Amino acid sequence: MTENLDVLRQGIASGRLKTDELVLNMGPQHPSTHGVLRLELVLDGEIVVKIIPSMGYLHRCFEKHAEAMTYPQVVPYTDRMDYLAAMNNNHGYALAVERLLGIEVPERVEYIRVIMAELQRIASHLVAIGTFGMDVGAFTPFLYCFRDREYILDIFERTCGARLLYNYIWVGGLSHDVHDGFERDVADFIRKFRPTVTEVNNLLNYNKIFIERTAHVGVLPADVAVSYGCSGPMLRGSGVDWDLRRDDPYSIYDRFDWNVIVGDGAAGTLGDCWDRHMVRVGEMEESCRIIEQALESFPAAGDIAEAIPKRIRPPKGEIYTRVENPRGELGYYLISDGSANPFRLKVRGPSFVNLSVIDEISRGHLIADLVAILGSIDIVLGEVDR
Amino acid sequence: MGKTHEEICTYLSELFPDAGLEYDDAVPCINVPPALIREIALQVRDDAELAFDTLMCLSGVDFGDGTLGVVYHLDSMSLRQKLTLKVTIPVAEACVPTVERVWRIAEWHEREAYDLVGIVFQGHGDLRRILLPEDWEGHPLRKDYQVQEFYNGMKVPY
Amino acid sequence: MESLLQSFFGDNILTLLLYCSLPLVFLLLYALLAILGEVKVSAWMQDRLGPMRTGPYGIIQPIADVLKLLQKEDITPANADKFLFNLAPYLSFMSAYAALAVIPFSSQYVGADLNLGLFYLLAISSLNVAAIMMAGWASNNKYSLYGSMRAVAQIVSYEVPAAMVLVIVVMFIGSLNLQDIIIAQSGPFWNWIVFGGPKQDVMLASGHTLDASWTNLIFFPLFLGTFVMYYISGLAETNRTPFDIPEAESELVSGYHTEYSGMKFAMFFMSEYANMFIVSAVTAILFFGGWNSPFGVYLGDAFDAPWLVAVEQFGWLVLKGLFFVFMMIWIRWTLPRLRVDQLMYMCWKVLIPFSFGVALLVGFLVVIL
Numbered sequence: 001m002t003e004n005l006d007v008l009r010q011g012i013a014s015g016r017l018k019t020d021e022l023v024l025n026m027g028p029q030h031p032s033t034h035g036v037l038r039l040e041l042v043l044d045g046e047i048v049v050k051i052i053p054s055m056g057y058l059h060r061c062f063e064k065h066a067e068a069m070t071y072p073q074v075v076p077y078t079d080r081m082d083y084l085a086a087m088n089n090n091h092g093y094a095l096a097v098e099r100l101l102g103i104e105v106p107e108r109v110e111y112i113r114v115i116m117a118e119l120q121r122i123a124s125h126l127v128a129i130g131t132f133g134m135d136v137g138a139f140t141p142f143l144y145c146f147r148d149r150e151y152i153l154d155i156f157e158r159t160c161g162a163r164l165l166y167n168y169i170w171v172g173g174l175s176h177d178v179h180d181g182f183e184r185d186v187a188d189f190i191r192k193f194r195p196t197v198t199e200v201n202n203l204l205n206y207n208k209i210f211i212e213r214t215a216h217v218g219v220l221p222a223d224v225a226v227s228y229g230c231s232g233p234m235l236r237g238s239g240v241d242w243d244l245r246r247d248d249p250y251s252i253y254d255r256f257d258w259n260v261i262v263g264d265g266a267a268g269t270l271g272d273c274w275d276r277h278m279v280r281v282g283e284m285e286e287s288c289r290i291i292e293q294a295l296e297s298f299p300a301a302g303d304i305a306e307a308i309p310k311r312i313r314p315p316k317g318e319i320y321t322r323v324e325n326p327r328g329e330l331g332y333y334l335i336s337d338g339s340a341n342p343f344r345l346k347v348r349g350p351s352f353v354n355l356s357v358i359d360e361i362s363r364g365h366l367i368a369d370l371v372a373i374l375g376s377i378d379i380v381l382g383e384v385d386r
Numbered sequence: 387m388g389k390t391h392e393e394i395c396t397y398l399s400e401l402f403p404d405a406g407l408e409y410d411d412a413v414p415c416i417n418v419p420p421a422l423i424r425e426i427a428l429q430v431r432d433d434a435e436l437a438f439d440t441l442m443c444l445s446g447v448d449f450g451d452g453t454l455g456v457v458y459h460l461d462s463m464s465l466r467q468k469l470t471l472k473v474t475i476p477v478a479e480a481c482v483p484t485v486e487r488v489w490r491i492a493e494w495h496e497r498e499a500y501d502l503v504g505i506v507f508q509g510h511g512d513l514r515r516i517l518l519p520e521d522w523e524g525h526p527l528r529k530d531y532q533v534q535e536f537y538n539g540m541k542v543p544y
Numbered sequence: 545m546e547s548l549l550q551s552f553f554g555d556n557i558l559t560l561l562l563y564c565s566l567p568l569v570f571l572l573l574y575a576l577l578a579i580l581g582e583v584k585v586s587a588w589m590q591d592r593l594g595p596m597r598t599g600p601y602g603i604i605q606p607i608a609d610v611l612k613l614l615q616k617e618d619i620t621p622a623n624a625d626k627f628l629f630n631l632a633p634y635l636s637f638m639s640a641y642a643a644l645a646v647i648p649f650s651s652q653y654v655g656a657d658l659n660l661g662l663f664y665l666l667a668i669s670s671l672n673v674a675a676i677m678m679a680g681w682a683s684n685n686k687y688s689l690y691g692s693m694r695a696v697a698q699i700v701s702y703e704v705p706a707a708m709v710l711v712i713v714v715m716f717i718g719s720l721n722l723q724d725i726i727i728a729q730s731g732p733f734w735n736w737i738v739f740g741g742p743k744q745d746v747m748l749a750s751g752h753t754l755d756a757s758w759t760n761l762i763f764f765p766l767f768l769g770t771f772v773m774y775y776i777s778g779l780a781e782t783n784r785t786p787f788d789i790p791e792a793e794s795e796l797v798s799g800y801h802t803e804y805s806g807m808k809f810a811m812f813f814m815s816e817y818a819n820m821f822i823v824s825a826v827t828a829i830l831f832f833g834g835w836n837s838p839f840g841v842y843l844g845d846a847f848d849a850p851w852l853v854a855v856e857q858f859g860w861l862v863l864k865g866l867f868f869v870f871m872m873i874w875i876r877w878t879l880p881r882l883r884v885d886q887l888m889y890m891c892w893k894v895l896i897p898f899s900f901g902v903a904l905l906v907g908f909l910v911v912i913l
Contacts, residue, residue, distance in 0.1 A: 022686070024686050024687075024690075030797065031793050031794055031797060032793075032794035032795065046690070046884060055516060055517060056515075056516065056517040056518060056519070059517040059518065061526060063502065063527060064502075064526050064527060067527075133880065134794060135794045136794070136880045136881060137785060137786065137788070137792065137793075137794065137879075137880045137881025138878075138879065138880035138881075139586075139590075139877060140586075140589055140590050140877050140878060143590040143591060143592065144590070144591065147591055203878070204880070207879070207880060209786055209879055209880045209881075209882060210880045212882070212883070212886055213880060213881075213882070213883055213886075224490075226439050226440055226463065227439075227489055227490040227491070228490045228491050229440055229441055229442070229489065229490075229491030240463070242463055247463075247466070316412075317412060317413065318413055320442070320443060320459045320470070322442065329442065331442055331443045331459070333443055333445050333457065333459065335447065343450075344445075344447050344448075344527075346443065346445040346447075348442060348443040352494065353491055353494070356490075356491060356493065356494040357490075360490075366883060366884060366885065367690075367795050367796075368789075368792065368795050368881075368883045368884060369883070371794050371795050375794075385517060386517070
């Protein structure tokens with residue numbers, strides 16, 4: 001099928017086919033830009049010649065706000081960056097401040113954090129998988145994914161009262177202890193969730209049309225991915241075996257037995273949309289394994305608030321901390337001048353960095369492929385624009 | 387684990403004897419003179435001993451004492467080592483050579499640093515504002531930033 | 545049917561108008577049912593309830609939808625070509641409605657019993673292309689233009705295999721008249737063309753006798769393939785998933801009807817649903833016996849009531865048509881969308897060669913048998 005396109009491209013290149021370029025404005029209001037991203041597409045017929053992304057429609061001056069807030073007050077702001085992975089954002093920020101302060105958090109807190117972060121990862125991947133399906137025109141898997149995401153949000157709601165923006169992981173501890181029956185709820189969820197992966201695999205991931213649409217599309221070679229700083233499923237989809245939970249360990253991830261899922265180009269070329277998608281599918285199972293192991297050794301009791309400092313004034317200094325978000329490497333660069341407010345807080349959002357590669361990998365593809373590529377990058381505009 | 391900052395600083399100082407690289411123990415990081423950042427960046431990326439293939443983060447900072455800074459957080463996937471480079475420049479001459487060609491990701495990070503802190507990256511191919519509107523005045527993350535009164539006829543402070 | 549109306553109202557223009565508007569009544573009722581079917585079937589497939597508030601189980605939701613569309617502001621974009629922009633939706637609906645004229649709903653009712661029924665159907669449904677092109681061009685919107693370009697390329701391409709399939713059936717039956725094609729399949733379901741066609745001699749309405757015997761069973765695999773090809777082409781011609789590329793929501797927002805609102809949008813919507821039924825009804829007529837009862841007998845015959853036979857026949861056709869409409873809905877909520885080059889590949893490199901091959905084979909068999 002691609003050879004037809006090649007014939008077309010040759011025709012255009014050799015000048016036998018005379019064409020004109022056309023600029024199409026995609027977004028900020030468009031069904032498949034996943035928020036308020038705006039892409040100026042330079043098109044030759046249906047073929048993408050150049051993409052000029054414009055961001056900032058959702059810019060809320062997070063970094064400026066943070067400078068006027070005390071350290072604990074920043075936590076709710078971190079929720080609002082990658083709003084599909086608020087727990088992971090909280091976790092990264094809490095780690096950064098804790099390392100600056102040099103405090104250790106209790107065992108039970110670490111376990112709860114890991115379980116929450118992994119549940120959030122599953123929830124976030126479910127959204128990514130569902131919306132990717134929708135981008136290539138399959139509507140039904142989206143609702144299957146959202147159905148299971150609801151179970152996770154219910155668990156979060158029972159623990160901390162919020163469904164999307166939790167403000168749950170605080171510096172040195174947590175806002176609440178988990179609710180009674182938390183372990184049972186999580187175990188129940190894992191049991192209910194596993195068949196969904198098979199269901200989505202059957203309905204979408206191994207569907208012939210779906211593979212045709214995503215294999216060989218948007219191929220991101222490993223060296224380009226590294227140069228563009230891509231991380232998370234984007235990087236692993238290109239065959240780079242790199243996961244911060246294992247390679248730059250934080251929290252208690254080193255205690256669990258799990259695998260880093262890496263794309264293998266089974267359906268097409270290594271690093272295509274299908275690989276990125278399947279990395280996410282595989283990671284959900286790995287998260288389930290981490291959660292199960294964490295539940296086995298879950299400390300039954302403990303004060304979750306014992307390490308929360310009364311007042312947070314980190315010593316003068318700076319730190320760069322990174323955690324593995326569902327979308328990739330979330331970095332916090334924090335400078336403290338010894339006062340109660342961060343002097344400078346810079347966030348390196350994985351969506352922002354991953355999005356920058358779109359022009360490179362979309363050129364020469366059709367509009368329909370561009371939509372698939374954008375879906376496979378899985379951006380959250382709250383984090384791109386901050 | 388890989389080299390420490392001190393070892394890397396010594397190693398680089400041998401390669402660039404006139405550069406005046408300083409090792410800052412407190413952070414830790416290596417202070418690099420602005421004019422040399424591009425050469426050093428290329429060196430640390432391509433040197434087999436260093437192999438910093440990833441730019442984790444590039445941040446523009448206003449230190450509030452009349453100097454601005456650009457901080458490069460580097461990571462080597464193969465050698466499992468990290469490095470922080472720091473460039474300090476006076477506010478009046480907020481100019482740093484770009485590392486856009488060294489790590490492609492720097493393109494957007496530099497645009498962001500230009501947009502929010504007002505650091506000009508020499509040689510950058512497309513140095514436009516990235517998060518704020520094109521016609522916004524000032525650079526919000528400067529410590530002396532004053533919000534403009536009106537933006538296109540709309541009152542800004544609320 | 546015409547004579548029945550004449551006996552009530554006399555032989556005047558009113559009778560004719562009434563006669564012509566019967567399919568419209570059917571179409572409107574069907575559209576309500578199809579809209580409800582679409583939302584409910586998709587809801588059940590997706591593990592949800594669908595509309596539940598308007599009436600018991602939400603059954604009057606389509607009426608609420610229609611009322612909403614009637615009340616919506618009718619927007620014409622400032623830079624649109626107003627004449628074409630306003631004309632397009634009505635032309636689109638007209639082509640769908642006009643196609644219903646030759647659909648035989650029962651042995652007693654067919655709008656126009658044309659001897660060239662099948663060709664009329666092909667020709668008139670192609671008018672839709674003009675309407676879509678008009679809509680896309682007149683909207684003065686790049687998304688609409690892309691959508692209409694894709695739609696025209698797609699519909700024109702898929703008309704080739706669809707027409708070839710019709711040729712296959714026409715070769716076999718020896719008539720272009722749709723009533724003839726249905727009569728040829730009368731009797732129990734094994735006489736349907738999809739199962740190889742009639743198994744004994746049939747007298748067609750035109751007076752011509754179609755010779756047939758059980759050797760027709762060798763056509764079974766050929767006609768099964770033909771049916772699949774026709775159904776795929778039909779899906780593509782009605783712009784339904786997986787061929788909904790002209791209105792691909794995730795790429796082109798809504799394609800050619802992006803700029804339409806209110807009743808003009810409703811017209812496009814109606815014509816899409818009407819086209820779905822036409823394709824389904826033609827599938828039923830060509831391959832599944834049309835208005836023939838699958839059991840070969842009618843309740844009306846037992847009670848000696850010809851009117852009941854006509855009603856039953858109408859019921860069977862609508863039931864078969866709705867089954868294929870349901871199939872379309874089922875496919876839509878299951879499969880992802882193809883890409884535009886894959887769509888063309890499917891048509892020009894798969895369907896067209898196959899349909900020509902089958903046509904050759906069927907023609908050969910018809911001659912030697």
